Every structure is written in C-alpha cells, then in structure tokens.
Amino acid sequence: MKSRTIKVDCLARVEGEGALVVKISGNQVTDIKFRIFEPPRFFEAFLRGRRFDEAPDITARICGICPIAYQMSACHAMEDAFGVKVMGPLRALRRLIYCGEWIESHALHVYLLHAPDFLGYEDAIRMAKDHPQEVQRGLRLKKAGNGIVSLLGGREIHPVNVRVGGFYKVPSKRELSTLTEELKWAREAALDTVRWVATFSFPEFERDYEFVALRHPDEYPFNEGRLVSNKGLDISIREYEQYFLEEHVAHSNALHSRLKERDAYFVGPQARYSLNFDKLSPLSQEAARAAGLGKTCRNPFQSIIVRSVELVQVCDEALRLIDQYEMPDGPAVKVEPRTSTGYGCTEAPRGIVYHRYRMDDRGIILDAKIVPPTSQNQKTIEGDLWQFVPANIAMQKDKLQWRCEQAIRNYDPCISCATHFLKLQIETE
Amino acid sequence: MTAAQAGTVVIGVGNEYRRDDGVGIVVARRLRTRLPAGIAIVERSDEGASLLEAWKGSSSAILVDAVASGAAPGAIHRLDALVSPIPTGFFHYSTHAFSVAEAVELARSLNQLPPRLIVYGIEGQDFSSGVGLSAAVEGAVALVVRQVIDELRSMTSADIG
Numbered sequence: 001m002k003s004r005t006i007k008v009d010c011l012a013r014v015e016g017e018g019a020l021v022v023k024i025s026g027n028q029v030t031d032i033k034f035r036i037f038e039p040p041r042f043f044e045a046f047l048r049g050r051r052f053d054e055a056p057d058i059t060a061r062i063c064g065i066c067p068i069a070y071q072m073s074a075c076h077a078m079e080d081a082f083g084v085k086v087m088g089p090l091r092a093l094r095r096l097i098y099c100g101e102w103i104e105s106h107a108l109h110v111y112l113l114h115a116p117d118f119l120g121y122e123d124a125i126r127m128a129k130d131h132p133q134e135v136q137r138g139l140r141l142k143k144a145g146n147g148i149v150s151l152l153g154g155r156e157i158h159p160v161n162v163r164v165g166g167f168y169k170v171p172s173k174r175e176l177s178t179l180t181e182e183l184k185w186a187r188e189a190a191l192d193t194v195r196w197v198a199t200f201s202f203p204e205f206e207r208d209y210e211f212v213a214l215r216h217p218d219e220y221p222f223n224e225g226r227l228v229s230n231k232g233l234d235i236s237i238r239e240y241e242q243y244f245l246e247e248h249v250a251h252s253n254a255l256h257s258r259l260k261e262r263d264a265y266f267v268g269p270q271a272r273y274s275l276n277f278d279k280l281s282p283l284s285q286e287a288a289r290a291a292g293l294g295k296t297c298r299n300p301f302q303s304i305i306v307r308s309v310e311l312v313q314v315c316d317e318a319l320r321l322i323d324q325y326e327m328p329d330g331p332a333v334k335v336e337p338r339t340s341t342g343y344g345c346t347e348a349p350r351g352i353v354y355h356r357y358r359m360d361d362r363g364i365i366l367d368a369k370i371v372p373p374t375s376q377n378q379k380t381i382e383g384d385l386w387q388f389v390p391a392n393i394a395m396q397k398d399k400l401q402w403r404c405e406q407a408i409r410n411y412d413p414c415i416s417c418a419t420h421f422l423k424l425q426i427e428t429e
Numbered sequence: 430m431t432a433a434q435a436g437t438v439v440i441g442v443g444n445e446y447r448r449d450d451g452v453g454i455v456v457a458r459r460l461r462t463r464l465p466a467g468i469a470i471v472e473r474s475d476e477g478a479s480l481l482e483a484w485k486g487s488s489s490a491i492l493v494d495a496v497a498s499g500a501a502p503g504a505i506h507r508l509d510a511l512v513s514p515i516p517t518g519f520f521h522y523s524t525h526a527f528s529v530a531e532a533v534e535l536a537r538s539l540n541q542l543p544p545r546l547i548v549y550g551i552e553g554q555d556f557s558s559g560v561g562l563s564a565a566v567e568g569a570v571a572l573v574v575r576q577v578i579d580e581l582r583s584m585t586s587a588d589i590g
Contacts, residue, residue: 042446042558061446064475112478112527112535125531128538135539143482 020404022385027393032385034378034408044368052078052337052363053164059355059370060162065108068101068149069348070370071162072223073355078164080238081342081359084335089328090166091223092321096176097152097162098222098346099318103145103186105349106269106307106314109412110193111138114304117406118200134196137189141311144186147179148318166332176322183322187315191287194308198291203403205388206298209380210262211271214347220279220313221272223346228275230296231262237345240354246371257376264379267351268411269306270297281320284313300384300410307412337363348373350412374413381411436488437585438469439577440480442529443495449502449553449566453493456551459574468581477532481541489545489584491577494529495566496550503565505573506550510537515548547580549573 023031043062047055055074060067072094079086086094111134112124121127128135151171154161161168212233216225227243228234235243246255259265277285277295288309297306341358351373358366384407392400441457443450454472461470471483484490496506498516508515514537515530527535529548536542551573554563562570 061444061474064444067475108476108478108527123531124527125534125538128535132539135535139478139481142478146479146482 020385020408022389022404024389024393029386029389029393032382032389034382034385044370047357047365047368050365052081052357052359052365053335055355055357055365055368056162056164057160062370062372065105066101066348066350066353068097068153068162069346069353070355072098072346073344073353073370074357075162075164075344076223076346077342077344077355077357078359079335079342080344081340081357082164082335082337082363084165084333086166086333089326090170090331090333092325093152093167093170094162095219095222096318096321096325097149099314099321100145100148100152102314102349103311103318104142104149105145105412106311107138107141107145109349110197110304110307110311111135111141113412114307114406114409115197115200117402117409118197118304137192141186141189141193144182144189144315147182151175151179163332165335166328166330168331170328170331172327173325176325180319180322183315183319187283187312187319190308190311190315191283193311194287194291194305197304197308200304202299202301203388203392204299205301205384205391207300207384207387209266209271209298210259210264211274212259212265212267212352212376213272213275214345214352215275216279218279220276220281220317221347227345227352229259229265230275233259237354238343240343240345240371241356241369244354244371244376246375255371255375256379257371258379264383265376266380267373267376268303269310269349269351270300270303271351272347273297273306273309280309280313281316283316284309287312300407303410303412337361350374351376374411377411377413381408381413384410436486437467437581438471438484438487438490439464439581440471440473440483440490440492441494442473442477442480442492444474446558446560448555448557448559449551449562450495450556451560452495452551452553452562452566452570455562455570456493456549456573456577459570460577463574463578464581468585477527477529478535480529480532481536481539484536484543484546485541487543489547490543491547491549491580492529493549493551493573493577495553495556497553497556498550500552501565502552502554502563503569504552505569505576506548506552507576508548508550510542510546510548511544545584549577 019035021033056071059070059074062070116124116127119127210229210231212229214221214225215228226234243260244257245260246257249256274296291305293305339361343356345352345354353373354371356369360366388407439460441453443453445451445454457470457472473483510533515533551569553566
C-alpha cells in the first residue's frame with residue numbers, strides 16, 4: 001500500500017519551535033503528532049529561592065509577545081497568597097495595560113501571521129507588496145497597543161512598572177488622555193479589520209469543542225472570574241489542578257494538558273468569545289454579527305474574525321477605561337508576605353495562563369507552577385488535524401501541508417511560552 | 430551633536446534567558462557606557478515587527494543579534510541590509526514569530542528601511558533556556574563592540590570610544 005508522510009520540521013509564523021508529522025497510508029491517516037520540543041521548566045526552577053515580588057518581572061521574560069499576561073497571573077497569584085485585593089483605579093489600569101497587550105498581539109497575528117494564509121501568500125512580506133495599506137494598518141494598530149503598554153509599563157518590551165499590589169508609578173489623567181486620539185483611530189481600524197477578514201473564505205470545519213475561559217459577572221474577562229466551560233465546568237481558579245492535568249506524552253517534551261474528567265479542551269479568543277458573548281460591548285457584538293458570526297463560533301479557521309472582534313472590544317474597553325480614570329491615592333496596595341500558596345489565572349491573548357506559587361514566611365518562593373495557553377491547546381490542535389486531514393486527503397500534498405499549518409496557526413500558538421525556537425523544512429517520504 | 434548622530438540608533442536584539450541568544454542585548458549594554466548621548470541604544474526582546482519602529486526616523490541603524498548559520502561559535506557576520514536581502518533563516522533563533530530577517534524584508538517591501546542599516550550577527554552555540562553566554566560568544570562581544578564603534582565613527586565622524 002502506498003504511504004506518504006507530511007513532515008513539517010518547523011512551522012513558519014508560529015511563535016517558538018514546533019513540528020508536525022502526518023502519516024498517511026493509502027487513504028487512511030495513521031498518525032498525527034504535533035510536537036513541542038522543550039517545556040518552560042527552566043523558569044519554574046529559576047523562580048525557586050527568589051522573592052515573591054520578583055516573580056512578575058522574571059516570568060514576563062518567558063514570552064516576548066505576552067509579558068503582561070505572565071506579570072498579571074504572577075501578581076494575582078501573589079495577592080491571592082497574601083490576602084490582598086487590588087481594586088478601583090489600580091484594577092482599571094491593569095485592565096488597560098492588558099488591552100494594550102491584546103491589541104499588539106492580535107494585530108500581529110491577524111495581519112502578519114494569519115492573513116497571508118487566507119490570501120494565498122507565503123508570508124507577510126510578499127503580502128505587503130500587494131496589500132501595503134492593510135499591512136500598514138496592522139502595524140499601526142500594533143503600535144497603538146504598544147503605546148498603552150509603554151505608557152503604563154514604563155518600557156515597551158518587558159514592562160518594568162507592574163508589581164505585586166499594583167504599579168511602581170501611576171499616570172495622571174492627563175498623561176493617560178494622550179492615548180485617546182490614537183485609540184479612537186484604532187477602534188475604527190479594528191472595525192475595518194473585522195470587515196476585511198470577514199471577506200476571506202473559510203474551510204467548512206467544525207468540532208464539538210469544550211471551550212474553557214474565565215467568566216466574570218460584569219466584564220469580558222482579563223484578570224478575574226471563574227473558570228467555566230460549555231460542558232459544565234464552573235470552578236474557582238484555586239481548584240484548577242483538581243480538574244486539569246498536565247501529562248507527558250512520548251512525542252513531545254512539552255506537557256499536554258487535559259481535563260481529568262473529559263479530555264482535550266480549547267482556550268483562547270474563540271473560547272472566550274463563545275463563553276462571554278453577552279459581555280462584549282454593543283459595538284463588538286454588532287461587528288461580530290455583521291461579520292456573520294453567531295454567539296458561538298466552532299470553526300477554528302474563523303478564529304481570525306473572532307480575534308478581530310476582540311480587537312474592537314479591547315480598543316473600546318481601553319477608551320472607556322481612560323475616560324473613567326481617576327488617579328489613585330497611591331500606586332500600589334501594601335503587601336505583607338506570609339507562609340502561603342497563591343493561585344492566579346488570567347486571559348493572555350492566546351488563552352488562560354495559570355500560575356501557582358508556594359512561599360515561606362519571608363515571601364521566598366519554594367516552588368512554582370506555570371501552565372501557558374499553548375500547552376493547553378496542543379491536544380485540541382492534534383484533534384483538529386485528525387478530523388481535517390482525512391476529510392481533505394485528496395488534496396495535493398503541498399496544499400494539504402499548507403492547510404495543516406494554517407490549522408495550527410488558527411490557535412496563534414506561542415510555542416516559545418511552552419518551549420523555545422523553531423526550524424522549518426519540509427520532507428516527503 | 431551632529432544631525433547624523435541624532436539620527437543614529439544601535440539596536441541589540443535577543444533574549445537574555447536563552448543564553449547565546451542574549452548576545453545582542455549584552456553588546457548593546459556594553460556600548461551604553463562607550464557612546465555619546467546622541468546615539469540612541471535600544472534593546473529588543475519581543476517579535477521582530479517592532480524593529481520597524483525601532484529604526485523609524487533614523488538615518489543610520491546598526492542592529493546586533495545572535496545567528497545560527499552553521500559557522501563556528503563566536504564568528505562575526507556583517508551584512509549591509511541596503512545592499513542585499515538578509516538570508517532567510519539566518520536569524521531564526523533570535524526572535525520568534527517574526528524574525529529579524531523578516532522585519533528587514535517587510536520594511537523593504539513597505540519602503541521603511543532607514544537609509545543605512547548594518548546588521549551584525551554573532552554565531553551562537555547554545556540557545557537553551559538559561560542565563561550567560563558560552564565562552565566563544567563571550568569572546569566575540571569585545572570584538573563586536575569595537576567594530577560597532579568603528580562603524581559609528583565612520584558614519585558620524587564623532588569622537589567615540
């Protein structure tokens with residue numbers, strides 16, 4: 001029987017290093033392995049013996065794309081441990097800096113990493129020659145997000161102003177208002193983005209996923225809420241490890257996450273959207289409906305539309321937060337360490353990132369656990385390919401390979417969070 | 430300060446928690462104490478698209494990054510981005526979703542390259558998680574610092590170093 005193998009040793013336009021092997025025998029898919037090479041255990045080990053207040057800045061270095069997500073989960077875990085609650089304007093500023101990171105990350109992925117798949121370009125460089133205006137719009141949107149992170153974070157990359165209990169320094173209302181004009185442009189550009197990506201064509205593909213995201217009674221989720229799913233999960237963040245399991249699989253050095261009672265689950269924009277449609281702003285809901293999305297989206301190829309709707313949402317939210325901001329009395333809440341364990345889970349652009357730390361009475365970290373979004377989606381990505389490849393087995397090999405890569409990019413996998421770098425070459429046996 | 434100096438930027442790229450990948454950052458930090466205030470020094474550890482902003486408005490830019498091209502560890506490559514494209518994959522290890530080479534080529538597509546862009550690549554050996562450079566790469570740092578200073582001197586006719 002004739003057999004063939006699609007092997008992608010590196011995945012272009014995927015953050016970090018990963019590889020994909022698809023084995024086909026006759027008309028049967030015999031094996032699919034989406035592989036991640038090395039887990040982020042270095043950082044967990046590196047944190048041991050460090051002071052609790054170093055965790056936000058150290059974990060921010062895990063990922064160049066989503067440092068705020070790591071800082072936020074670390075801060076919330078420490079505040080959980082020491083019984084501190086950050087409220088009012090400080091809480092609002094945290095939401096605002098998260099808006100900035102989402103804008104940066106989503107603009108990068110939608111315009112430079114994912115759109116070329118739909119428009120038939122090998123990469124954004126080639127796409128830019130034919131679509132310079134769209135690429136410029138994406139870059140300017142990304143910069144608008146960066147403007148928020150720079151102003152609040154104190155530094156563009158790896159912000160240094162975030163701390164357990166709040167910030168080192170907070171902006172005046174006037175300083176914050178300098179962002180308004182560009183964010184109003186960004187909100188319009190985000191609406192244009194939704195309209196643009198809605199014109200792409202999408203493969204017919206749906207699965208009955210278990211979506212997992214945070215859900216908050218009043219807000220589209222960033223920092224707080226309960227962990228919920230469309231299949232009955234409804235737990236506090238502290239209960240995460242009672243319901244989720246990380247396990248080693250033979251073909252990947254990274255840990256695969258799964259729900260103990262069921263199996264694979266799906267985190268990220270599509271999960272957030274499908275579980276929190278009612279918490280989107282009216283403008284975002286309207287943009288989603290106009291783009292043809294329902295309240296739930298089960299086609300992962302349409303994640304590019306969902307990501308664009310979230311761009312509208314966070315631009316809208318950022319403007320609201322800036323408008324309502326009043327400078328707080330102090331930049332941070334006082335934090336007193338004690339012997340304890342703390343849990344934090346926030347919504348990174350790619351989905352939930354979970355942190356757990358155990359500290360001694362001086363606040364020295366005894367052990368740490370960090371679960372990034374991509375290791376949680378890894379099993380779902382493989383599941384998509386198990387359904388997608390057999391359904392498209394007649395496709396020419398290079399086209400099928402491209403579609404497989406696109407299917408992986410649907411998840412905006414940040415493999416460097418789960419591991420590090422990437423090599424790309426293609427072989428056929 | 431001359432106009433050329435005001436428009437000159439040195440960009441160190443890399444991740445200092447990935448050993449030799451951090452060499453661009455190390456070079457940038459060593460240059461900080463050696464260069465006049467008019468020359469901007471920036472560090473970049475995120476994805477490459479932000480480089481378009483880093484060199485925006487400059488008349489001359491020098492970018493320093495780790496490289497994995499198969500040469501001996503510590504080998505120093507010098508590329509003039511205005512003369513020829515940066516080989517794809519050359520800077521694969523240093524940034525992630527969007528590499529230095531891709532940023533240069535995207536800028537070329539969009540006519541956003543600075544009038545002068547010199548790229549220094551230092552061949553890395555160990556890109557695993559951790560801190561500190563391997564010996565061969567550490568050995569190249571002083572040489573690159575010297576070369577960048579010479580390069581800046583010829584660009585700006587300033588009294589440097």
